[in-house]
Amino acid sequence: MADLASRISKPSDAPADDGAAPAPAAADGNGAEKPVDEGTNSGLVETSYDVEVKLSDLQADQDSPLYSVSSFEELGLPKPINDGLLAMNFKKPSKIQERALPLMISNPPTNMIAQSQSGTGKTAAFVLTVLSRVDLTKPTQPQALLLAPSRELARQIQGVIQTIGKFCENLIVEAAIPGSISRETGVKGSVVVGTPGTVMDLIRRRQFDVSQLKILVIDEADNMLDQQGMGDQCVRVKGLLPRTVQILLFSATFPDKVMNFARKYAPNANEIKLRHQELTVKGISQMYMDCPDESQKYDILCKLYGLMTIGSSVIFVKTRESATEIQRRMEADGHKVSALHGAHEGQNRDALLDDFRSGRSKVLITTNVLARGIDVSSVSMVINYDIPMKGFGDKEPDMETYLHRIGRTGRFGRVGVSISFVYDRKSFEALSQIANYYDIDLVQLSPDDWDMTEKKVQEVIKSSRARPDYAPNPLGN
Numbered sequence: 071m072a073d074l075a076s077r078i079s080k081p082s083d084a085p086a087d088d089g090a091a092p093a094p095a096a097a098d099g100n101g102a103e104k105p106v107d108e109g110t111n112s113g114l115v116e117t118s119y120d121v122e123v124k125l126s127d128l129q130a131d132q133d134s135p136l137y138s139v140s141s142f143e144e145l146g147l148p149k150p151i152n153d154g155l156l157a158m159n160f161k162k163p164s165k166i167q168e169r170a171l172p173l174m175i176s177n178p179p180t181n182m183i184a185q186s187q188s189g190t191g192k193t194a195a196f197v198l199t200v201l202s203r204v205d206l207t208k209p210t211q212p213q214a215l216l217l218a219p220s221r222e223l224a225r226q227i228q229g230v231i232q233t234i235g236k237f238c239e240n241l242i243v244e245a246a247i248p249g250s251i252s253r254e255t256g257v258k259g260s261v262v263v264g265t266p267g268t269v270m271d272l273i274r275r276r277q278f279d280v281s282q283l284k285i286l287v288i289d290e291a292d293n294m295l296d297q298q299g300m301g302d303q304c305v306r307v308k309g310l311l312p313r314t315v316q317i318l319l320f321s322a323t324f325p326d327k328v329m330n331f332a333r334k335y336a337p338n339a340n341e342i343k344l345r346h347q348e349l350t351v352k353g354i355s356q357m358y359m360d361c362p363d364e365s366q367k368y369d370i371l372c373k374l375y376g377l378m379t380i381g382s383s384v385i386f387v388k389t390r391e392s393a394t395e396i397q398r399r400m401e402a403d404g405h406k407v408s409a410l411h412g413a414h415e416g417q418n419r420d421a422l423l424d425d426f427r428s429g430r431s432k433v434l435i436t437t438n439v440l441a442r443g444i445d446v447s448s449v450s451m452v453i454n455y456d457i458p459m460k461g462f463g464d465k466e467p468d469m470e471t472y473l474h475r476i477g478r479t480g481r482f483g484r485v486g487v488s489i490s491f492v493y494d495r496k497s498f499e500a501l502s503q504i505a506n507y508y509d510i511d512l513v514q515l516s517p518d519d520w521d522m523t524e525k526k527v528q529e530v531i532k533s534s535r536a537r538p539d540y541a542p543n544p545l546g547n
Protein backbone atom coordinates (compact mmCIF):
# COMPACT_ATOMS: atom_id res chain seq x y z
CA MET A 71 0.00 0.00 0.00
CA ALA A 72 2.82 2.37 0.81
CA ASP A 73 4.01 2.08 -2.77
CA LEU A 74 0.71 3.11 -4.23
CA ALA A 75 0.40 5.85 -1.68
CA SER A 76 3.62 7.35 -2.98
CA ARG A 77 2.28 7.15 -6.52
CA ILE A 78 -1.05 8.81 -6.01
CA SER A 79 -2.17 12.38 -6.01
CA LYS A 80 -4.91 13.20 -3.57
CA PRO A 81 -7.89 14.84 -5.25
CA SER A 82 -6.79 18.26 -4.08
CA ASP A 83 -3.13 17.85 -5.10
CA ALA A 84 -3.34 17.66 -8.84
CA PRO A 85 -5.45 19.04 -11.60
CA ALA A 86 -7.57 16.43 -13.33
CA ASP A 87 -5.77 16.87 -16.60
CA ASP A 88 -2.42 16.12 -15.03
CA GLY A 89 -0.40 14.31 -17.60
CA ALA A 90 -2.96 14.93 -20.31
CA ALA A 91 -2.21 16.02 -23.85
CA PRO A 92 -0.66 19.43 -24.48
CA ALA A 93 -2.65 22.37 -23.31
CA PRO A 94 -5.94 22.76 -25.12
CA ALA A 95 -5.68 25.44 -27.79
CA ALA A 96 -9.08 26.98 -27.57
CA ALA A 97 -12.42 26.69 -25.93
CA ASP A 98 -15.54 27.53 -27.83
CA GLY A 99 -19.14 27.70 -26.76
CA ASN A 100 -20.52 29.08 -23.59
CA GLY A 101 -20.14 26.27 -21.14
CA ALA A 102 -23.87 25.92 -20.68
CA GLU A 103 -24.99 22.79 -18.93
CA LYS A 104 -27.41 20.23 -20.28
CA PRO A 105 -28.47 16.76 -19.13
CA VAL A 106 -26.14 14.03 -20.34
CA ASP A 107 -28.45 11.25 -21.22
CA GLU A 108 -32.09 11.16 -20.47
CA GLY A 109 -33.18 7.98 -18.90
CA THR A 110 -30.02 7.49 -16.85
CA ASN A 111 -30.19 7.88 -13.13
CA SER A 112 -26.74 9.24 -12.64
CA GLY A 113 -27.77 12.87 -12.34
CA LEU A 114 -24.48 13.91 -13.93
CA VAL A 115 -24.37 16.83 -16.28
CA GLU A 116 -22.29 17.62 -19.32
CA THR A 117 -20.92 21.04 -20.12
CA SER A 118 -21.15 21.76 -23.81
CA TYR A 119 -17.90 23.57 -24.55
CA ASP A 120 -15.37 21.72 -26.66
CA VAL A 121 -11.64 22.08 -26.55
CA GLU A 122 -9.50 21.69 -29.61
CA VAL A 123 -6.10 20.04 -29.65
CA LYS A 124 -4.50 20.35 -33.05
CA LEU A 125 -2.75 17.31 -34.41
CA SER A 126 -0.26 19.58 -36.13
CA ASP A 127 0.76 20.97 -32.71
CA LEU A 128 1.35 17.46 -31.40
CA GLN A 129 3.33 16.46 -34.46
CA ALA A 130 5.58 19.48 -33.98
CA ASP A 131 6.40 18.48 -30.40
CA GLN A 132 9.71 16.61 -30.38
CA ASP A 133 8.78 14.65 -27.27
CA SER A 134 5.55 13.32 -28.74
CA PRO A 135 5.47 9.84 -30.31
CA LEU A 136 3.55 11.55 -33.10
CA TYR A 137 6.47 13.87 -33.91
CA SER A 138 8.17 13.67 -37.28
CA VAL A 139 10.14 15.86 -39.63
CA SER A 140 9.51 14.10 -42.90
CA SER A 141 6.51 13.51 -45.12
CA PHE A 142 4.98 10.36 -46.57
CA GLU A 143 5.92 11.51 -50.10
CA GLU A 144 9.63 11.31 -49.19
CA LEU A 145 9.26 7.54 -48.80
CA GLY A 146 8.74 7.22 -52.54
CA LEU A 147 5.75 4.90 -52.25
CA PRO A 148 3.71 4.26 -55.40
CA LYS A 149 1.11 6.94 -56.21
CA PRO A 150 -2.00 4.84 -55.44
CA ILE A 151 -0.68 4.27 -51.92
CA ASN A 152 0.03 7.96 -51.40
CA ASP A 153 -3.45 8.76 -52.70
CA GLY A 154 -4.86 6.35 -50.11
CA LEU A 155 -2.97 8.19 -47.35
CA LEU A 156 -4.27 11.52 -48.61
CA ALA A 157 -7.82 10.17 -48.57
CA MET A 158 -7.28 9.13 -44.92
CA ASN A 159 -6.06 12.70 -44.27
CA PHE A 160 -2.78 11.34 -42.90
CA LYS A 161 -0.65 14.44 -43.39
CA LYS A 162 2.58 13.43 -41.71
CA PRO A 163 3.97 10.14 -40.46
CA SER A 164 4.18 9.52 -36.72
CA LYS A 165 7.55 8.77 -35.14
CA ILE A 166 7.24 5.00 -35.51
CA GLN A 167 6.12 5.37 -39.12
CA GLU A 168 8.95 7.75 -39.90
CA ARG A 169 11.57 5.52 -38.30
CA ALA A 170 10.36 2.07 -39.28
CA LEU A 171 9.09 2.57 -42.81
CA PRO A 172 12.38 3.37 -44.59
CA LEU A 173 13.93 0.27 -43.00
CA MET A 174 11.01 -1.98 -43.81
CA ILE A 175 10.37 -1.00 -47.43
CA SER A 176 14.01 -1.05 -48.51
CA ASN A 177 15.58 -3.90 -50.49
CA PRO A 178 16.73 -6.51 -49.84
CA PRO A 179 13.90 -6.93 -47.33
CA THR A 180 14.99 -6.98 -43.68
CA ASN A 181 13.11 -8.24 -40.65
CA MET A 182 11.84 -5.75 -38.08
CA ILE A 183 10.92 -5.82 -34.41
CA ALA A 184 9.14 -2.55 -33.66
CA GLN A 185 7.68 -1.13 -30.50
CA SER A 186 5.72 2.06 -30.08
CA GLN A 187 3.10 3.34 -27.65
CA SER A 188 -0.55 2.42 -28.13
CA GLY A 189 -2.45 4.45 -30.71
CA THR A 190 0.61 5.84 -32.47
CA GLY A 191 0.02 4.35 -35.92
CA LYS A 192 1.81 1.00 -35.96
CA THR A 193 -0.91 -0.47 -38.18
CA ALA A 194 -0.34 2.00 -41.01
CA ALA A 195 3.42 1.38 -40.70
CA PHE A 196 3.12 -2.31 -41.49
CA VAL A 197 0.18 -1.88 -43.87
CA LEU A 198 2.20 0.52 -46.05
CA THR A 199 5.04 -1.99 -46.11
CA VAL A 200 2.68 -4.80 -47.12
CA LEU A 201 1.14 -2.69 -49.89
CA SER A 202 4.58 -1.75 -51.18
CA ARG A 203 5.49 -5.45 -51.51
CA VAL A 204 2.36 -6.85 -53.19
CA ASP A 205 2.41 -7.48 -56.94
CA LEU A 206 -1.08 -6.44 -58.03
CA THR A 207 -0.76 -8.24 -61.36
CA LYS A 208 -1.30 -11.47 -59.37
CA PRO A 209 -4.42 -10.47 -57.45
CA THR A 210 -5.47 -13.93 -56.27
CA GLN A 211 -2.00 -15.19 -55.34
CA PRO A 212 -1.41 -14.82 -51.57
CA GLN A 213 1.72 -12.70 -51.06
CA ALA A 214 1.31 -11.20 -47.61
CA LEU A 215 0.07 -12.74 -44.37
CA LEU A 216 -0.81 -10.72 -41.28
CA LEU A 217 -1.60 -12.43 -37.97
CA ALA A 218 -3.52 -10.91 -35.07
CA PRO A 219 -4.74 -12.34 -31.76
CA SER A 220 -8.49 -11.75 -32.19
CA ARG A 221 -11.03 -11.84 -35.00
CA GLU A 222 -11.90 -8.22 -34.21
CA LEU A 223 -8.34 -7.06 -34.68
CA ALA A 224 -7.93 -9.11 -37.86
CA ARG A 225 -11.07 -7.53 -39.31
CA GLN A 226 -9.90 -4.08 -38.28
CA ILE A 227 -6.53 -4.54 -39.96
CA GLN A 228 -8.28 -5.87 -43.08
CA GLY A 229 -10.34 -2.63 -43.08
CA VAL A 230 -7.23 -0.45 -42.77
CA ILE A 231 -5.52 -2.25 -45.68
CA GLN A 232 -8.62 -1.87 -47.83
CA THR A 233 -8.93 1.80 -46.93
CA ILE A 234 -5.30 2.80 -47.47
CA GLY A 235 -5.23 0.52 -50.53
CA LYS A 236 -8.46 1.73 -52.06
CA PHE A 237 -6.68 3.19 -55.10
CA CYS A 238 -4.57 0.05 -55.60
CA GLU A 239 -6.35 -1.65 -58.46
CA ASN A 240 -7.09 -5.36 -58.07
CA LEU A 241 -6.15 -5.43 -54.41
CA ILE A 242 -7.98 -8.29 -52.72
CA VAL A 243 -7.67 -8.51 -48.94
CA GLU A 244 -9.16 -11.55 -47.27
CA ALA A 245 -9.84 -12.23 -43.60
CA ALA A 246 -8.88 -15.71 -42.41
CA ILE A 247 -11.05 -15.89 -39.30
CA PRO A 248 -13.54 -18.58 -38.35
CA GLY A 249 -16.30 -18.77 -40.95
CA SER A 250 -14.85 -16.27 -43.42
CA ILE A 251 -13.24 -18.41 -46.14
CA SER A 252 -15.37 -20.67 -48.32
CA ARG A 253 -14.21 -24.28 -48.42
CA GLU A 254 -14.82 -24.46 -52.17
CA THR A 255 -12.69 -21.50 -53.20
CA GLY A 256 -10.09 -21.33 -50.43
CA VAL A 257 -8.01 -18.17 -50.06
CA LYS A 258 -8.12 -16.03 -53.18
CA GLY A 259 -6.54 -12.74 -52.27
CA SER A 260 -3.07 -11.23 -52.42
CA VAL A 261 -3.24 -10.14 -48.78
CA VAL A 262 -4.56 -12.33 -45.97
CA VAL A 263 -5.24 -11.17 -42.41
CA GLY A 264 -6.15 -13.82 -39.90
CA THR A 265 -5.95 -15.46 -36.54
CA PRO A 266 -3.29 -18.19 -36.19
CA GLY A 267 -5.62 -21.16 -35.64
CA THR A 268 -7.72 -20.51 -38.73
CA VAL A 269 -4.67 -19.71 -40.84
CA MET A 270 -3.05 -22.97 -39.76
CA ASP A 271 -6.19 -24.95 -40.65
CA LEU A 272 -6.42 -23.36 -44.09
CA ILE A 273 -2.78 -24.09 -44.87
CA ARG A 274 -3.10 -27.71 -43.68
CA ARG A 275 -6.23 -28.27 -45.75
CA ARG A 276 -4.39 -26.83 -48.76
CA GLN A 277 -6.91 -24.02 -49.05
CA PHE A 278 -4.25 -21.38 -48.63
CA ASP A 279 -1.24 -21.48 -50.98
CA VAL A 280 1.63 -19.94 -49.05
CA SER A 281 4.35 -20.79 -51.57
CA GLN A 282 4.61 -17.21 -52.86
CA LEU A 283 4.36 -15.36 -49.57
CA LYS A 284 6.84 -12.50 -49.33
CA ILE A 285 5.95 -10.94 -46.03
CA LEU A 286 4.65 -12.07 -42.63
CA VAL A 287 3.43 -9.47 -40.14
CA ILE A 288 2.61 -10.36 -36.55
CA ASP A 289 0.69 -7.66 -34.73
CA GLU A 290 0.63 -7.74 -30.92
CA ALA A 291 3.71 -9.90 -31.36
CA ASP A 292 4.63 -10.27 -27.68
CA ASN A 293 1.23 -11.78 -27.02
CA MET A 294 1.25 -13.87 -30.18
CA LEU A 295 4.71 -15.32 -29.60
CA ASP A 296 4.17 -16.02 -25.92
CA GLN A 297 4.77 -19.70 -25.29
CA GLN A 298 1.82 -19.79 -22.88
CA GLY A 299 -0.46 -18.62 -25.68
CA MET A 300 -0.31 -18.69 -29.44
CA GLY A 301 3.46 -19.05 -29.67
CA ASP A 302 3.37 -22.63 -30.91
CA GLN A 303 0.89 -21.86 -33.64
CA CYS A 304 2.94 -18.90 -34.86
CA VAL A 305 6.04 -21.06 -34.95
CA ARG A 306 4.23 -23.72 -36.97
CA VAL A 307 2.83 -21.17 -39.42
CA LYS A 308 6.26 -19.68 -39.98
CA GLY A 309 7.68 -23.18 -40.56
CA LEU A 310 5.35 -23.60 -43.53
CA LEU A 311 6.31 -20.35 -45.24
CA PRO A 312 9.16 -19.73 -47.72
CA ARG A 313 12.44 -19.17 -45.88
CA THR A 314 12.92 -15.80 -47.56
CA VAL A 315 9.79 -14.28 -46.07
CA GLN A 316 10.27 -10.83 -44.51
CA ILE A 317 9.07 -10.87 -40.89
CA LEU A 318 7.71 -7.80 -39.12
CA LEU A 319 6.84 -8.00 -35.43
CA PHE A 320 4.89 -5.11 -33.89
CA SER A 321 3.59 -4.33 -30.42
CA ALA A 322 3.40 -1.60 -27.79
CA THR A 323 4.95 -4.02 -25.30
CA PHE A 324 7.86 -6.45 -25.57
CA PRO A 325 8.74 -7.96 -22.19
CA ASP A 326 12.35 -9.20 -22.12
CA LYS A 327 11.35 -12.82 -21.94
CA VAL A 328 9.43 -12.60 -25.22
CA MET A 329 12.00 -10.31 -26.81
CA ASN A 330 14.61 -13.06 -26.76
CA PHE A 331 12.23 -15.38 -28.51
CA ALA A 332 11.19 -12.65 -30.97
CA ARG A 333 14.85 -12.28 -31.99
CA LYS A 334 14.97 -15.96 -32.87
CA TYR A 335 11.67 -15.78 -34.69
CA ALA A 336 12.73 -12.78 -36.76
CA PRO A 337 16.51 -13.20 -37.10
CA ASN A 338 18.80 -10.23 -37.80
CA ALA A 339 15.90 -7.84 -37.42
CA ASN A 340 16.20 -4.10 -37.16
CA GLU A 341 14.88 -3.12 -33.76
CA ILE A 342 12.99 -0.09 -32.54
CA LYS A 343 12.53 -0.38 -28.79
CA LEU A 344 11.25 1.73 -25.93
CA ARG A 345 12.02 1.62 -22.22
CA HIS A 346 9.00 0.67 -20.12
CA GLN A 347 9.00 4.09 -18.49
CA GLU A 348 8.39 5.58 -21.96
CA LEU A 349 5.40 3.42 -22.76
CA THR A 350 2.49 5.34 -21.35
CA VAL A 351 0.67 7.80 -23.54
CA LYS A 352 0.57 11.33 -22.13
CA GLY A 353 -2.99 11.95 -23.26
CA ILE A 354 -4.38 9.28 -20.97
CA SER A 355 -5.10 10.54 -17.46
CA GLN A 356 -4.71 7.49 -15.28
CA MET A 357 -6.85 7.43 -12.17
CA TYR A 358 -7.98 4.89 -9.64
CA MET A 359 -11.14 4.48 -7.66
CA ASP A 360 -10.70 3.54 -4.05
CA CYS A 361 -13.73 1.29 -3.46
CA PRO A 362 -14.60 0.42 0.15
CA ASP A 363 -15.10 -3.25 -0.72
CA GLU A 364 -15.83 -5.51 -3.67
CA SER A 365 -19.58 -5.44 -3.24
CA GLN A 366 -19.62 -1.67 -3.80
CA LYS A 367 -17.75 -1.75 -7.11
CA TYR A 368 -20.95 -2.30 -9.02
CA ASP A 369 -22.80 0.69 -7.47
CA ILE A 370 -19.80 2.91 -8.14
CA LEU A 371 -19.74 1.75 -11.75
CA CYS A 372 -23.42 2.66 -12.11
CA LYS A 373 -22.74 6.08 -10.61
CA LEU A 374 -20.07 6.63 -13.26
CA TYR A 375 -22.47 5.69 -16.03
CA GLY A 376 -23.39 9.26 -17.00
CA LEU A 377 -19.74 10.13 -17.49
CA MET A 378 -19.17 6.97 -19.49
CA THR A 379 -21.76 7.96 -22.06
CA ILE A 380 -20.30 11.40 -22.80
CA GLY A 381 -17.89 9.73 -25.21
CA SER A 382 -17.70 5.98 -25.52
CA SER A 383 -16.27 3.70 -22.84
CA VAL A 384 -14.90 0.25 -22.41
CA ILE A 385 -15.22 -1.64 -19.13
CA PHE A 386 -12.71 -4.46 -18.72
CA VAL A 387 -13.57 -7.37 -16.47
CA LYS A 388 -11.79 -10.61 -15.73
CA THR A 389 -14.22 -13.24 -16.92
CA ARG A 390 -16.94 -13.74 -19.49
CA GLU A 391 -19.33 -14.56 -16.67
CA SER A 392 -18.79 -11.28 -14.90
CA ALA A 393 -19.17 -9.38 -18.20
CA THR A 394 -22.55 -11.02 -18.71
CA GLU A 395 -23.56 -10.52 -15.09
CA ILE A 396 -22.66 -6.82 -15.03
CA GLN A 397 -24.51 -6.32 -18.30
CA ARG A 398 -27.59 -8.05 -16.88
CA ARG A 399 -27.57 -5.95 -13.72
CA MET A 400 -26.89 -2.67 -15.48
CA GLU A 401 -29.66 -3.31 -17.99
CA ALA A 402 -32.03 -4.23 -15.18
CA ASP A 403 -31.10 -0.88 -13.59
CA GLY A 404 -32.05 0.95 -16.80
CA HIS A 405 -28.61 1.46 -18.36
CA LYS A 406 -27.85 0.77 -22.01
CA VAL A 407 -24.71 -1.36 -22.31
CA SER A 408 -23.32 -4.12 -24.55
CA ALA A 409 -21.09 -7.04 -23.63
CA LEU A 410 -18.64 -8.71 -25.99
CA HIS A 411 -16.53 -11.75 -25.15
CA GLY A 412 -15.28 -15.03 -26.49
CA ALA A 413 -18.42 -16.99 -25.67
CA HIS A 414 -20.40 -15.11 -28.31
CA GLU A 415 -20.69 -16.35 -31.88
CA GLY A 416 -18.28 -14.67 -34.30
CA GLN A 417 -20.91 -12.81 -36.28
CA ASN A 418 -22.61 -11.62 -33.15
CA ARG A 419 -19.24 -10.29 -31.98
CA ASP A 420 -18.78 -8.47 -35.29
CA ALA A 421 -22.20 -6.83 -35.01
CA LEU A 422 -21.55 -5.77 -31.39
CA LEU A 423 -18.24 -4.16 -32.27
CA ASP A 424 -19.70 -2.49 -35.36
CA ASP A 425 -22.43 -0.95 -33.19
CA PHE A 426 -19.81 0.30 -30.76
CA ARG A 427 -17.62 1.74 -33.53
CA SER A 428 -20.51 3.63 -35.05
CA GLY A 429 -21.62 5.00 -31.67
CA ARG A 430 -24.93 3.11 -31.72
CA SER A 431 -23.80 1.62 -28.43
CA LYS A 432 -21.59 3.67 -26.15
CA VAL A 433 -20.63 1.41 -23.27
CA LEU A 434 -18.94 -1.88 -23.97
CA ILE A 435 -18.21 -4.45 -21.27
CA THR A 436 -15.54 -6.89 -22.34
CA THR A 437 -12.69 -9.17 -21.34
CA ASN A 438 -9.05 -9.16 -22.43
CA VAL A 439 -10.23 -10.34 -25.86
CA LEU A 440 -10.53 -6.64 -26.81
CA ALA A 441 -7.62 -5.37 -24.71
CA ARG A 442 -5.27 -5.13 -27.66
CA GLY A 443 -5.24 -3.19 -30.88
CA ILE A 444 -8.88 -2.17 -31.16
CA ASP A 445 -9.01 1.38 -32.48
CA VAL A 446 -12.19 3.34 -31.78
CA SER A 447 -11.24 6.98 -31.56
CA SER A 448 -14.38 8.06 -29.68
CA VAL A 449 -13.40 6.02 -26.60
CA SER A 450 -12.78 8.60 -23.90
CA MET A 451 -12.87 6.33 -20.87
CA VAL A 452 -11.53 2.90 -19.98
CA ILE A 453 -12.51 1.25 -16.73
CA ASN A 454 -10.49 -1.56 -15.23
CA TYR A 455 -13.30 -3.02 -13.17
CA ASP A 456 -10.86 -5.81 -12.33
CA ILE A 457 -7.11 -5.14 -12.27
CA PRO A 458 -5.48 -7.38 -14.92
CA MET A 459 -3.57 -10.24 -13.30
CA LYS A 460 -1.53 -13.12 -14.62
CA GLY A 461 0.30 -16.20 -13.43
CA PHE A 462 -1.10 -19.26 -11.77
CA GLY A 463 -3.76 -18.14 -9.30
CA ASP A 464 -3.58 -14.54 -10.52
CA LYS A 465 -0.48 -13.92 -8.46
CA GLU A 466 1.09 -11.03 -10.39
CA PRO A 467 -0.25 -7.92 -12.06
CA ASP A 468 -0.33 -8.17 -15.83
CA MET A 469 1.71 -5.09 -16.75
CA GLU A 470 1.31 -5.49 -20.48
CA THR A 471 -2.44 -6.02 -20.43
CA TYR A 472 -2.88 -2.93 -18.25
CA LEU A 473 -1.10 -0.81 -20.83
CA HIS A 474 -3.00 -2.26 -23.77
CA ARG A 475 -6.36 -1.90 -22.01
CA ILE A 476 -5.92 1.76 -21.12
CA GLY A 477 -4.55 2.33 -24.64
CA ARG A 478 -8.07 1.86 -26.04
CA THR A 479 -8.44 5.56 -25.26
CA GLY A 480 -6.08 8.44 -26.06
CA ARG A 481 -5.65 7.32 -29.68
CA PHE A 482 -3.26 9.32 -31.87
CA GLY A 483 -3.05 12.43 -29.71
CA ARG A 484 -6.54 12.37 -28.28
CA VAL A 485 -7.10 12.53 -24.55
CA GLY A 486 -8.94 10.09 -22.34
CA VAL A 487 -9.30 8.77 -18.81
CA SER A 488 -8.62 5.37 -17.35
CA ILE A 489 -10.07 4.42 -13.98
CA SER A 490 -8.84 1.30 -12.24
CA PHE A 491 -10.98 -0.06 -9.42
CA VAL A 492 -9.16 -1.23 -6.30
CA TYR A 493 -10.91 -2.56 -3.23
CA ASP A 494 -8.57 -4.73 -1.15
CA ARG A 495 -4.92 -5.16 -0.33
CA LYS A 496 -4.24 -7.44 -3.30
CA SER A 497 -5.78 -5.15 -5.92
CA PHE A 498 -4.12 -2.15 -4.28
CA GLU A 499 -0.70 -3.77 -4.37
CA ALA A 500 -1.13 -4.98 -7.93
CA LEU A 501 -1.97 -1.48 -9.12
CA SER A 502 0.87 -0.08 -7.10
CA GLN A 503 3.33 -2.39 -8.87
CA ILE A 504 1.92 -1.35 -12.23
CA ALA A 505 2.31 2.34 -11.32
CA ASN A 506 5.91 1.80 -10.23
CA TYR A 507 6.81 -0.20 -13.31
CA TYR A 508 5.58 2.45 -15.73
CA ASP A 509 6.58 5.35 -13.49
CA ILE A 510 3.11 6.85 -13.45
CA ASP A 511 1.36 8.97 -10.87
CA LEU A 512 -2.16 7.74 -10.48
CA VAL A 513 -4.83 10.20 -9.43
CA GLN A 514 -7.07 8.97 -6.63
CA LEU A 515 -10.83 9.18 -6.94
CA SER A 516 -13.00 8.69 -3.91
CA PRO A 517 -16.57 7.46 -3.94
CA ASP A 518 -17.13 9.66 -0.88
CA ASP A 519 -16.45 12.84 -2.82
CA TRP A 520 -18.55 12.41 -5.88
CA ASP A 521 -18.46 16.08 -6.89
CA MET A 522 -14.68 15.97 -7.09
CA THR A 523 -14.70 12.68 -8.98
CA GLU A 524 -17.12 14.07 -11.50
CA LYS A 525 -15.13 17.26 -11.89
CA LYS A 526 -11.81 15.51 -12.41
CA VAL A 527 -13.12 13.01 -14.92
CA GLN A 528 -15.28 15.49 -16.80
CA GLU A 529 -12.43 17.93 -17.24
CA VAL A 530 -10.54 15.34 -19.25
CA ILE A 531 -13.48 13.95 -21.18
CA LYS A 532 -14.68 17.39 -22.18
CA SER A 533 -11.41 18.03 -23.95
CA SER A 534 -11.47 14.73 -25.81
CA ARG A 535 -13.34 16.04 -28.85
CA ALA A 536 -12.09 15.26 -32.33
CA ARG A 537 -9.37 17.49 -33.63
CA PRO A 538 -10.36 19.83 -36.44
CA ASP A 539 -7.39 18.91 -38.65
CA TYR A 540 -8.08 15.22 -38.50
CA ALA A 541 -10.64 13.69 -40.82
CA PRO A 542 -13.12 11.15 -39.50
CA ASN A 543 -11.63 7.69 -39.71
CA PRO A 544 -12.82 6.02 -42.90
CA LEU A 545 -13.42 2.86 -40.87
CA GLY A 546 -16.20 4.81 -39.25
CA ASN A 547 -14.65 4.93 -35.81
Ligand SMILES: Nc1ncnc2c1ncn2[C@@H]1O[C@H](COP(=O)(O)OP(=O)(O)OP(=O)(O)O)[C@@H](O)[C@H]1O
Nearest residue numbers: 160162163164188189190191192193322443445482
Ligand atom coordinates in the same frame (compact mmCIF):
# COMPACT_ATOMS: atom_id res chain seq x y z
N1 LIG B 1 0.12 9.50 -39.81
C1 LIG B 1 -1.09 9.53 -39.28
N2 LIG B 1 -1.80 10.68 -39.27
C2 LIG B 1 -3.03 10.73 -38.67
N3 LIG B 1 -3.64 9.68 -38.07
C3 LIG B 1 -2.96 8.51 -38.05
C4 LIG B 1 -1.67 8.37 -38.67
N4 LIG B 1 -1.27 7.10 -38.49
C5 LIG B 1 -2.26 6.46 -37.82
N5 LIG B 1 -3.28 7.30 -37.56
C6 LIG B 1 -4.52 6.98 -36.82
O1 LIG B 1 -4.14 6.73 -35.49
C7 LIG B 1 -5.02 5.80 -34.89
C8 LIG B 1 -4.23 4.76 -34.11
O2 LIG B 1 -3.43 3.97 -34.98
P1 LIG B 1 -3.19 2.42 -34.78
O3 LIG B 1 -4.48 1.72 -34.56
O4 LIG B 1 -2.34 1.97 -35.89
O5 LIG B 1 -2.36 2.42 -33.42
P2 LIG B 1 -1.36 1.33 -32.87
O6 LIG B 1 -0.04 1.99 -32.70
O7 LIG B 1 -1.43 0.10 -33.69
O8 LIG B 1 -2.00 1.09 -31.44
P3 LIG B 1 -2.16 -0.25 -30.55
O9 LIG B 1 -0.82 -0.46 -29.88
O10 LIG B 1 -3.23 0.09 -29.58
O11 LIG B 1 -2.52 -1.37 -31.46
C9 LIG B 1 -5.85 5.21 -36.02
O12 LIG B 1 -7.17 5.72 -35.94
C10 LIG B 1 -5.17 5.68 -37.27
O13 LIG B 1 -6.09 5.88 -38.33
